[in-house]
Structure formats: structure tokens, C-alpha cells
Amino acid sequence: MLKKIISLLVVALAAHTAIAQDYVKPKAPGVTVADLQEQQSPIDSTAAAAYLYRYGNTYYILNGNYWEMVTEVFTRVKIYKKEGYDYANLELDYYSGGRKARGKFENAVTYNYQEGKIVATRAQDESAFEQELNDDYSRRTITLPNVKEGSIIEYSTKITTPYFGHLEDWYFQYDIPAVNVQYDIRIPIYFIYNVYLVGYVDVKSAEKPRLLLNTTTDTNEFFYTYKAANVKPFKDEAYVSNKENFIGKLQHELCKVQLPHQTIQNYATNWEDTSRKIFGRDAFGRELKQDSYFKDDLEALLAGIQGDEAKMQVVFKYVQNRMVWDKRHGYICEKGVKEAYKQKLGNVGDINLMLTAMLREAGLDANPVVVSTREHGVAQFPSMYSYNYVISSVKLADKTILLDATSKYTSPGILPTRALNWKGRLIKKNGDNEEIDLMPKTNSRKAITIVGTVSADGTLTGKARDHYLQQRGYGYREAYAEMNIDDYLAEFEGEYPGLEVSDYKMTGQDEPDKPLVEEYAFVHKNVAEIIGDKIYISPMLFFTEKESPFKAEKREYPVDFIYPREDRYALSITIPDGYTVASLPKALNIGMQENLGSFKYILAQNGNVVQVSAVITINYASISADYYTVLKDFYSKMIEKQNEKIVLIKA
Structure with missing residues (x-):
């Protein structure tokens, strides 16, 4: 979700009388015993850590005759589990470019509750390191000391840069819970930005900015403040294109510069x-x-x-x-x-x-x-x-x-x-x-044909022929066509535990406009289970999906399949001598509303051969979160049906 919250500011607003007032940075309350003794996050009990406070403050200063932008951030993190220790290993990356920007850590400290009192351990200045990542970017690193389960760490960062055409995004949502997040920005009236809010976090802000007078630079400034509280962590679920498209954050883009006595510079506005x-x-x-x-x-x-x-x-x-x-x-x-x-x-x-x-x-x-x-x-x-x-x-x-x-x-x-x-x-x-x-509209096909025989000990042997077309063919070629064949087969067999492949051949790998075809013989020992005088066989063999990728009760962002797809399976299974078919799973033909997708599943017996036909279609590259419940139910029924067994019994 993208919401444009501030458009080009009208010139008349800049003409209003500014209030001469010093900016007062928000200050977090002191660390308490209760904070240190807290066992888990009230927002997410499974979290390894949580942001208790994260305050950002961006403002502009004059350095001689040119402007610089300063961003100061105060962060306080509660560590609940060992998995959260990484939050004490800090990195500060910033664009330095030709005119050197400066970045630094300040006031880095770890708090612990020891022997009935709060003990603070400060990081030494020499524990901070600086390195040049490349010609354009620099990095500062620091590790906070004495971090344990239950610790609270806090630190401040400061970046001063002459590059302010593209502000760094400010995040209200993270991989861990965030209790209090605030971002303040004061922008001289000479610089006009478009501002966008991305994601689904409830961010509070005033409808209009306040107009202040910065007595240091003698410049009128627009002052904005944004706040969010008790923000749940972003869960990186299955079929998410890029979490940056959906995570809660604020973005700024410079669209106009109008310095006194200078020509107006217009940047992209549409x-x-x-x-x-x-x-x-x-x-x-x-x-x-x-x-x-x-x-x-x-x-x-x-x-x-x-x-x-x-x-x-x-x-x-x-x-x-x-x-x-x-x-x-x-x-x-x-x-x-x-x-x-x-x-x-x-x-x-x-x-x-x-x-x-x-x-x-x-x-x-x-x-x-x-x-x-x-x-x-x-x-x-x-x-x-x-x-x-x-x-x-x-x-x-x-x-x-x-x-x-x-x-x-x-x-x-x-x-x-x-x-x-x-x-x-x-x-x-x-x-x-x-x-x-850019999104494909035609279903990209995968077609798999298996002719196999199940022996009395449950071993499946057979031959397979797989076809990959359109985007499926492209993806397969890009990932595997140049891989060493032994490495590829090891990876292929690893994807289906119990599978042993021989006589492998691939054709069409160098002809992108034709199907990519795989042919191979195989042995598999994990598709059948013997209990007493019965054999239970998974009809989809080693292609059976065991569980749904959609486990969450609700979802806020689209399900990204990358491209529409169709998977076809034609499986022929010869049963062992001395056995008859006791039961077959019933056929299933289900579809989702709005023609989102379908699952057609048919089993039939012809003498000692069981034939399985399955067709799975997803007709859209991306499915709106509005249909998540429909999609989740569809996958649940499909996978439940795939895991029903063919039952054989000794004659």
C-alpha cells in the first residue's frame, strides 16, 4: 500500500509568519528494573528482541555557503533471547560520494540488572571501526559489550551529508516488534519534497506541517512529526515479492529547490x-x-x-x-x-x-x-x-x-x-x-509424466519425462542449465528425499523458444508404506505437497506467484503382483472465485494400473490479499486431497 501524504506545498504557505521556537528533541524515559526484568514482548511473545524506542530527527544546517542535512537517531532495544544478540552488532552505512559525509555512533551502552541494581556498561570509542565499502559508501561498525538475555542496549547515530536529494527511508516497522517509533523532520522552505507512506502501519501525523523559524540559520522551516506505537513485526511470508514494497516506512523525494536569488530547480514531479x-x-x-x-x-x-x-x-x-x-x-x-x-x-x-x-x-x-x-x-x-x-x-x-x-x-x-x-x-x-x-498473462506450464511400478516391498521404480515451458522453461534454464550435471542431480535428489536418479538426459536447454525436457529413470523408497497386509501409496508419488505455504490467519499484502502457472501430472502406477486395489481417493474438481485458479484431480483403475491425473492452475501473477482466505482454503483442500492414499491389499 502506498499513500501520498504530502504533495507539493503551495508557495502561500511559505509566506506565513513563522514561530520563533527551538526544537525540543523527544527524550526516552530512563531504563527501569521492570524493563530489564521483562521476559517477553507484549506485542509478540516469540520475538528475540524488540525496539522499545526509536526516535529519528532530520534537520538542515549551513556549512559555509552550502547546506548539509543531519540525521540523528536514538535507539533502545530489549534483548529477550540469544537469537537477539545480533542487534548488538551495529552497522551504520551512508553515502559519502565525492564530498565526504560523516557518520558516527554516540553514547552506546548496555544495561543489565545485576545483584539488585541496574548496571550500565559503555562501549569504548576504540570499539567503533570505519571502512570504505566502495567509492560511494562508507560504513561504521560497533559491538556493544556485556550483552545477555534480558539486556537493554541503546545508542545514537549521527550522519551529516551534503546529499539530500534522496532522503534515507525512515522505517516504522521491523523484523522485531517496535513499541515507540517517532520521526521528526525540519525542512527549510527552500526545499520541497513529495512524501509517501508505504505499508499498513497506523502512523499518526498532523494534517499540516508547523512553520518554525530556525534562529541558527535564520530560515523558516516546515516541521513534521510522525509517530507509531506497538507495531507488530513484519512477517516475511511465502510468496512475497519484496518486503520493501509493503513494510511500514516513510519516503521523501526532492521535487523543487528555490533558493533566494537563484533560479528555481525543478526535479521530477510526475x-x-x-x-x-x-x-x-x-x-x-x-x-x-x-x-x-x-x-x-x-x-x-x-x-x-x-x-x-x-x-x-x-x-x-x-x-x-x-x-x-x-x-x-x-x-x-x-x-x-x-x-x-x-x-x-x-x-x-x-x-x-x-x-x-x-x-x-x-x-x-x-x-x-x-x-x-x-x-x-x-x-x-x-x-x-x-x-x-x-x-x-x-x-x-x-x-x-x-x-x-x-x-x-x-x-x-x-x-x-x-x-x-x-x-x-x-x-x-x-x-x-x-x-x-510487465506481468505475464499466459499460464507458464510444467508437465510431468511418470510411468512407475510399485514392488511388494514398497519400492517405486520407473521413468519420468518433464516439460517446462514459457517462464518455467526460462527459470529452469537460468538456474540449472549451466550447472555441473552431478551437482544438479545431487540437488534434485535432495529436493525429494529417497529419490535416486539414473540415465538422466536434458534437451532444449539452448533453445529458449522451445520446451525444456528432462528424461530420467528413478528408484524411490519413500512413496509407499506397508502396514500388515496393506500398502499405502501417495498418488502424487514424490511430488505430493505435504503442507500449505499459507499458514497465517490473515494477510495484508498480495500473494506473489511471479507469473500465472499450470502444473500437469500424468502418473501411471503399476501395482505389485498379488495385490488388489482396496480403495482409491475420490476425484476432486475445485475452483476459486474470479477464476483465480483450480485443481482437478482424477484417479482411475485399469487392471493392475492406477492412473492419476492432476492439473493445478493459478491464473494470475499476483492475487490480492482480499482473496487470501479463499486461496488458503483452496490450498488446504488441495493438499488434504493429495495426501489421501491409494490402499492396496493382498489378494
């Missing part, structure tokens, strides 16, 4: 402005216009090729085969398309902007689409920082085909999983833009 600014960057828009480096190669490549779709396929495969991705993200070029083409190596921007330029030269309606990867999170608001990736697109008739040549295992219409993240923004030649749905 998607149209953002798109034009991206297109206007030399490493984006200008790179798309370069074509001399590939013209001769492209002319030879397209000789005799007829039709737009055929041209798209040929150009895509050429770039995909020629170029090697250096694993670096970014929607702008790093080497530049000409140099990348020459070296046959580049980042995402180099490769996919090159692809777009070549598709255009081939006469196709091609445009780049900027994307935020799944790891980066959903692009919540208009900003160039919201994106970190770019793909290509081609308009064919009434369809827009998405392409990404950074992977050797994609094909037109099949994107890498990292790029399947809600919406992208198509940027046209003139800088105009269009929102593009």
Missing part, C-alpha cells in the same frame, strides 16, 4: 517529467541515436528476411548471442553502446538500448522500457531513482512484445524473473511515456 529527464540523459537518449557501429552487420543480418516478427526474432537473437552481460544493472549505458558492441560486453543499459536502436534501424516500432527490478522494489513514485533497469519493446499490430537480451535463456515475450515487477515505463523518441504492464 511520470511525464521523470520520463523526459531519463530520455534527456546523454547515456540514454543520445545512445539510442547511435547506429553507425552496427549498420553494416545489420544489413547483412536482415538480407532476405521478410516480415516484422521475423526481423524482431533475428535482431534479438543476434544481440543475445553476441553480447555478454557483466551482471551490472542500470537503465543508462556505462561503456556506451558503441564500445560495448565492440567489446561484446556491457551492462543492462548498454545491451538493451543497443537492441532497441538496432530494432528501430530494422524499421520496427521499438522503444526502451525502464523497469525497477524485484530486488529494487516497485516504483512507488515518479523519480529517476525509482528505476534501475531497462528492457526493450516492439509494437506488432495491437501487441507490445517485451524483450531482454541480457540473458541467454530469454526469448521475445519472456523476460528474466528479475524484471517481472508490476509496471514499467515505455519512453518514446520524443520523451513521451506510456505505462507498461
Whole structure:
């Protein structure tokens, strides 16, 4: 959930008379015996630790003739269990860049209750270390002393930086409970931000900011304060795309700077402005216009090729085969398309902007689409920082085909999983833009065929043939196609305890537009159980799902399946001589409302062979939390049915 809580502030507000008043930082009460003796968090009794207080305060100072931003944070943590000791190993990362920012820890102390009194142990200054992570980031680390179960630790951090175009997110929710969280920010009227609240935490704030006079800088400031109390920890449940899309936090994005006697600087305020600014960057828009480096190669490549779709396929495969991705993200070029083409190596921007330029030269309606990867999170608001990736697109008739040549295992219409993240923004030649749905709409298929025989001792032997198509094929190739076969089989057998694979063969791994096929023989000793004169067999064999991934009673965020899917199982099980079928599980055909998905399950006996057919479909890449109860019930019934047994009895 994203809520825009503050828009561009009207100029008239800045003209109001400010109140000359010093800011008073909130102060946490002292640590008490009751705090130290508390055995568990009242918010979550299973928590290993909890934030008792977390106060943040951001303000601006003048350093000579330029502004700096200061963020001070006070933190107090209660340690309940040994698993919470990691909260005493502190790291402070900050962007330092060209003009050095400063970061430090202050007043780090551990409290314990010993021999009837509160004992405080302070961290020594020499226990803090600083390191350069890279050219842009620095890190301070410190470990608090004498931490035990029951301890309370507290510390303060301070970061001073000249970089305030993109404020660090302020979190109201964490992996552990938070009793009191507050964030105050004072912003000089010269700097206008858009502010967004993400997640489902009940954050209290005034409808309008207060206007104060900072007597130190002699500047009017907008003062905002945000508070949350008794916040439950964020539970990282199954099928969550990226918790950063849903965890409770506050985000700021600079949209205007209006310093006295200077020209107004407008930053991105909407998607149209953002798109034009991206297109206007030399490493984006200008790179798309370069074509001399590939013209001769492209002319030879397209000789005799007829039709737009055929041209798209040929150009895509050429770039995909020629170029090697250096694993670096970014929607702008790093080497530049000409140099990348020459070296046959580049980042995402180099490769996919090159692809777009070549598709255009081939006469196709091609445009780049900027994307935020799944790891980066959903692009919540208009900003160039919201994106970190770019793909290509081609308009064919009434369809827009998405392409990404950074992977050797994609094909037109099949994107890498990292790029399947809600919406992208198509940027046209003139800088105009269009929102593009990145999520697949067609079910990606997995089809498994088993022909097996169960012996009188319960051992299953047989042969399998598995097909993986569309996104399933891509994912399988990306994960396993280049893995050593022995390592792959060890991992495969480990996924299904008791399985022994032989005569393994894979085909189609180098043909992304065709199914990936696995064939193998197997022996499995854990699919049947012998009790007296009966044998109990799991109809789905070693593919039986044992428990539902959906255990929580309620869910606040969508269930992310990444792409729609269909799993088909055709299993043929020959029973041992001397046995007959005593009972088979009954068929089941269930579907969810709104065509969210279905489960069709049929068993039939033909002589000494039991045939099992199962089809599981999920028809949407993402299912709203509004349907969580429906989905949970669906999985419960499906798994219950899968775990019913075929019962054989001696004749």
C-alpha cells in the first residue's frame, strides 16, 4: 500500500509568519528494573528482541555557503533471547560520494540488572571501526559489550551529508516488534519534497506541517512529526515479492529547490517529467541515436528476411548471442553502446538500448522500457531513482512484445524473473511515456509424466519425462542449465528425499523458444508404506505437497506467484503382483472465485494400473490479499486431497 501524504506545498504557505521556537528533541524515559526484568514482548511473545524506542530527527544546517542535512537517531532495544544478540552488532552505512559525509555512533551502552541494581556498561570509542565499502559508501561498525538475555542496549547515530536529494527511508516497522517509533523532520522552505507512506502501519501525523523559524540559520522551516506505537513485526511470508514494497516506512523525494536569488530547480514531479529527464540523459537518449557501429552487420543480418516478427526474432537473437552481460544493472549505458558492441560486453543499459536502436534501424516500432527490478522494489513514485533497469519493446499490430537480451535463456515475450515487477515505463523518441504492464498473462506450464511400478516391498521404480515451458522453461534454464550435471542431480535428489536418479538426459536447454525436457529413470523408497497386509501409496508419488505455504490467519499484502502457472501430472502406477486395489481417493474438481485458479484431480483403475491425473492452475501473477482466505482454503483442500492414499491389499 502506498499513500501520498504530502504533495507539493503551495508557495502561500511559505509566506506565513513563522514561530520563533527551538526544537525540543523527544527524550526516552530512563531504563527501569521492570524493563530489564521483562521476559517477553507484549506485542509478540516469540520475538528475540524488540525496539522499545526509536526516535529519528532530520534537520538542515549551513556549512559555509552550502547546506548539509543531519540525521540523528536514538535507539533502545530489549534483548529477550540469544537469537537477539545480533542487534548488538551495529552497522551504520551512508553515502559519502565525492564530498565526504560523516557518520558516527554516540553514547552506546548496555544495561543489565545485576545483584539488585541496574548496571550500565559503555562501549569504548576504540570499539567503533570505519571502512570504505566502495567509492560511494562508507560504513561504521560497533559491538556493544556485556550483552545477555534480558539486556537493554541503546545508542545514537549521527550522519551529516551534503546529499539530500534522496532522503534515507525512515522505517516504522521491523523484523522485531517496535513499541515507540517517532520521526521528526525540519525542512527549510527552500526545499520541497513529495512524501509517501508505504505499508499498513497506523502512523499518526498532523494534517499540516508547523512553520518554525530556525534562529541558527535564520530560515523558516516546515516541521513534521510522525509517530507509531506497538507495531507488530513484519512477517516475511511465502510468496512475497519484496518486503520493501509493503513494510511500514516513510519516503521523501526532492521535487523543487528555490533558493533566494537563484533560479528555481525543478526535479521530477510526475511520470511525464521523470520520463523526459531519463530520455534527456546523454547515456540514454543520445545512445539510442547511435547506429553507425552496427549498420553494416545489420544489413547483412536482415538480407532476405521478410516480415516484422521475423526481423524482431533475428535482431534479438543476434544481440543475445553476441553480447555478454557483466551482471551490472542500470537503465543508462556505462561503456556506451558503441564500445560495448565492440567489446561484446556491457551492462543492462548498454545491451538493451543497443537492441532497441538496432530494432528501430530494422524499421520496427521499438522503444526502451525502464523497469525497477524485484530486488529494487516497485516504483512507488515518479523519480529517476525509482528505476534501475531497462528492457526493450516492439509494437506488432495491437501487441507490445517485451524483450531482454541480457540473458541467454530469454526469448521475445519472456523476460528474466528479475524484471517481472508490476509496471514499467515505455519512453518514446520524443520523451513521451506510456505505462507498461510487465506481468505475464499466459499460464507458464510444467508437465510431468511418470510411468512407475510399485514392488511388494514398497519400492517405486520407473521413468519420468518433464516439460517446462514459457517462464518455467526460462527459470529452469537460468538456474540449472549451466550447472555441473552431478551437482544438479545431487540437488534434485535432495529436493525429494529417497529419490535416486539414473540415465538422466536434458534437451532444449539452448533453445529458449522451445520446451525444456528432462528424461530420467528413478528408484524411490519413500512413496509407499506397508502396514500388515496393506500398502499405502501417495498418488502424487514424490511430488505430493505435504503442507500449505499459507499458514497465517490473515494477510495484508498480495500473494506473489511471479507469473500465472499450470502444473500437469500424468502418473501411471503399476501395482505389485498379488495385490488388489482396496480403495482409491475420490476425484476432486475445485475452483476459486474470479477464476483465480483450480485443481482437478482424477484417479482411475485399469487392471493392475492406477492412473492419476492432476492439473493445478493459478491464473494470475499476483492475487490480492482480499482473496487470501479463499486461496488458503483452496490450498488446504488441495493438499488434504493429495495426501489421501491409494490402499492396496493382498489378494
